[in-house]
Amino acid sequence: MLKQCARLTLLAVLVAFVAGCNTMEGLGRDIEKLGDAIERKAAQNRNY
Numbered sequence: 001m002l003k004q005c006a007r008l009t010l011l012a013v014l015v016a017f018v019a020g021c022n023t024m025e026g027l028g029r030d031i032e033k034l035g036d037a038i039e040r041k042a043a044q045n046r047n048y
Contacts, residue, residue, distance in 0.1 A: 018027065
């Protein structure tokens with residue numbers, strides 16, 4: 001039962017993520033933008 005619930009949750013998250021993109025082709029650009037944002041935040045928070 002727990003495995004089934006976890007699978008359904010994962011599927012729902014995946015569908016929501018893909019639906020948020022304009023197209024499947026845009027998925028790569030969306031992930032790249034996310035990575036860039038993470039890199040910028042990491043650079044801002046460097047303490048050395």
